[in-house]
Amino acid sequence: xxxxxxxANRQQIAGRRRMDWVLHILFVVATSIGVVALxxxxxxxxxxxxxxxxxxxxxxxxSRKADGSGMKSALIGTIYMLLIxxxxxxxxxxxxxxxxxxxxxxxxxxxxxxxxxxTLAGVPSIVYGILGLALFVRLLALDRSLIAGALxxxxxxLPIIIVAAQEAIRAVPKSRRDASFALGAxxxxxxxxxxxxxxxPGVLTGVILAMSRAIGETAPLVMIGALTYVAxxxxxxxxxxxxxxxxxxxxxxxxxxxxxxLAASGIIVLLVxxxxxxxxxxxxxxxxxxxx
Amino acid sequence: MPRQExxxxxxxxxxxxxxxxNFKNKRVSVMNKLMPxxxxxxxxVSVLTTIGIVITLITETYQFFQKIPIFDFLFGTxxxxxxxxxxxxxxxxxxxxxxxxxxxxxxxxxIGLASAIYLSEYAPKKVRKVIxxxxxxxxxxxxxxYGYFALSLITPLIQKVFDSAGVFNALSAGxxxxxxxxxxxxxxxxxxxxxxxxxxxDGAYALGATRLEVAxxxxxxxxxSGIVASAVLAFSRAIGETMIVTVAAGSTPxxxxxxxxxxxxxxxxxxxxxLGDTPHGTVEYGSIFAVGMTLFVIxxxxxxxxxxxxxxxxxxx
Numbered sequence: 320x321x322x323x324x325x326x327a328n329r330q331q332i333a334g335r336r337r338m339d340w341v342l343h344i345l346f347v348v349a350t351s352i353g354v355v356a357l358x359x360x361x362x363x364x365x366x367x368x369x370x371x372x373x374x375x376x377x378x379x380x381x382s383r384k385a386d387g388s389g390m391k392s393a394l395i396g397t398i399y400m401l402l403i404x405x406x407x408x409x410x411x412x413x414x415x416x417x418x419x420x421x422x423x424x425x426x427x428x429x430x431x432x433x434x435x436x437x438t439l440a441g442v443p444s445i446v447y448g449i450l451g452l453a454l455f456v457r458l459l460a461l462d463r464s465l466i467a468g469a470l471x472x473x474x475x476x477l478p479i480i481i482v483a484a485q486e487a488i489r490a491v492p493k494s495r496r497d498a499s500f501a502l503g504a505x506x507x508x509x510x511x512x513x514x515x516x517x518x519x520p521g522v523l524t525g526v527i528l529a530m531s532r533a534i535g536e537t538a539p540l541v542m543i544g545a546l547t548y549v550a551x552x553x554x555x556x557x558x559x560x561x562x563x564x565x566x567x568x569x570x571x572x573x574x575x576x577x578x579x580x581l582a583a584s585g586i587i588v589l590l591v592x593x594x595x596x597x598x599x600x601x602x603x604x605x606x607x608x609x610x611x
Numbered sequence: 612m613p614r615q616e617x618x619x620x621x622x623x624x625x626x627x628x629x630x631x632x633n634f635k636n637k638r639v640s641v642m643n644k645l646m647p648x649x650x651x652x653x654x655x656v657s658v659l660t661t662i663g664i665v666i667t668l669i670t671e672t673y674q675f676f677q678k679i680p681i682f683d684f685l686f687g688t689x690x691x692x693x694x695x696x697x698x699x700x701x702x703x704x705x706x707x708x709x710x711x712x713x714x715x716x717x718x719x720x721x722i723g724l725a726s727a728i729y730l731s732e733y734a735p736k737k738v739r740k741v742i743x744x745x746x747x748x749x750x751x752x753x754x755x756x757y758g759y760f761a762l763s764l765i766t767p768l769i770q771k772v773f774d775s776a777g778v779f780n781a782l783s784a785g786x787x788x789x790x791x792x793x794x795x796x797x798x799x800x801x802x803x804x805x806x807x808x809x810x811x812x813d814g815a816y817a818l819g820a821t822r823l824e825v826a827x828x829x830x831x832x833x834x835x836s837g838i839v840a841s842a843v844l845a846f847s848r849a850i851g852e853t854m855i856v857t858v859a860a861g862s863t864p865x866x867x868x869x870x871x872x873x874x875x876x877x878x879x880x881x882x883x884x885x886l887g888d889t890p891h892g893t894v895e896y897g898s899i900f901a902v903g904m905t906l907f908v909i910x911x912x913x914x915x916x917x918x919x920x921x922x923x924x925x926x927x928x
Binding site: 335336338339342343345346347349350352353354356357359360363364367410411412413414415417418419422423431432434435436437438439441442443444445446447448449450452453454457474477478481505506507508510531532534535536537538541542544564567568571572579582583586589590593597 | 639643646647650660664721725734746748749755762790793847848850882885906918
């Protein structure tokens with residue numbers, strides 16, 4: 320009698336172990352799907368795009384024929400847009416973060432702003448495009464210009480920067496502020512000379528990541544009318560422009576195979592740019608992480 | 612006499628030092644008063660953005676509904692804004708969007724959740740260290756790149772399996788949107804699972820539970836609110852996704868349940884119209900805002916719902 324129970328028990332345990340083992344394998348497989356997808360994506364793009372990754376791509380303007388067609392205007396447009404939006408979004412994003420972390424009193428208004436920021440982060444990017452179209456392009460009459468695009472993208476990345484900067488500021492120990500106050504420093508002196516210098520690496524990491532989000536965005540810029548065919552370089556901030564993802568989209572929407580290859584090589588350039596930015600963000604993070 | 616002179620020089624020096632000190636002090640106090648105001652203005656930009664979005668959408672949508680009755684928009688089953696006879700029933704766009712979202716969630720939620728369980732309960736530290744950055748990279752890939760991926764790799768695969776699949780089909784776009792949101796489901800669920808205290812797991816292990824039983828009967832139920840919130844956010848993200856569906860799902864608004872058909876989502880329609888240089892004030896131009904409003908309201912409600920679930924049903928330990 321006892322034996323039967325023991326056998327049943329042993330069997331039951333073996334069954335549970337087997338179940339554990341089977342699902343373990345299943346979980347590993349599921350996790351590797353993401354990795355496999357990333358590898359497939361990269362290989363697919365490299366195979367299609369490497370052939371057209373030639374100097375022409377960087378020195379020529381887009382043209383009707385795929386051969387010799389380039390993305391000079393898109394590359395320059397992306398860089399210009401970054402140069403305009405980086406300082407603006409840095410100032411407003413970091414300013415907002417400092418206010419929320421150092422100055423704001425814990426109350427209903429602060430909670431509202433905080434809730435608003437997390438909600439904004441979930442708004443689809445194309446809705447920012449609609450706002451940009453109505454506000455910057457029409458109302459402020461900036462037309463389809465570089466500055467209208469840069470401002471729209473600034474609004475898009477602000478929540479990301481604010482959240483990252485808030486985390487960096489929060490990580491600065493309270494003792495640092497106390498020491499500064501003890502020396503007779505005012506609030507602003509403490510914030511600007513004691514807190515911000517030690518929070519800066521974290522803040523910059525956030526800003527770089529936000530910028531890398533911005534250079535990959537297509538939809539909002541299509542909305543505000545970044546042109547898909549630009550055979551000139553923007554001379555001022557009110558000129559029309561294009562960016563790499565829009566150029567890629569343009570090539571992708573053409574039926575010929577050659578343009579698809581061009582799109583793939585455009586994507587390679589975009590991904591390399593993103594990789595460089597992410598890499599510098601990681602370097603920055605690792606270098607200064609210990610110093611706080 | 613020279614002594615007297617030196618004295619006055621020294622006196623004037625102290626005076627100027629005092630002045631400098633006063634000036635510095637004044638500047639310090641001005642900064643101290645001014646900066647909070649400036650910083651508050653920075654913080655209010657985010658609120659103004661929300662207000663701007665809402666006002667823009669409401670005013671333009673209101674004008675649109677002056678021309679097209681709101682009932683026809685919400686319940687009309689034909690969307691044909693550019694080709695006469697014009698018709699503005701949003702349901703085909705909505706059904707297209709929901710089909711993409713449904714396929715995407717079917718892909719992303721099981722895979723994302725399984726990856727989260729693996730990373731939080733099974734994976735050794737070394738594996739975690741490799742997998743997590745890879746998932747982060749996957750989350751950072753621009754959507755236009757995913758669009759290319761859908762068109763050049765997934766669609767041909769689907770066409771090999773199903774003969775009736777067109778170049779543009781909902782299935783391909785849906786799968787790729789799903790792949791795009793896997794990292795989001797995974798990292799949010801994993802956060803929720805790692806917040807479950809170690810003592811709960813240890814208690815279960817002490818009773819002789821296997822790892823699977825600990826994961827499915829202890830950790831997942833304890834982290835359930837976070838997991839559901841991550842699924843809702845993923846759903847909302849899939850609804851708002853634009854470039855993948857624009858590139859791979861086609862531009863034929865039609866009410867179908869066949870995922871191999873070409874469809875059009877709300878986001879893809881907005882892109883299509885804004886590419887066409889539609890003049891300001893026309894019905895087509897207004898339709899962008901009406902569709903955008905629909906999109907905004909849906910995603911906004913979902914985001915609020917996710918936050919509500921995460922807060923309301925959180926198990927506190």
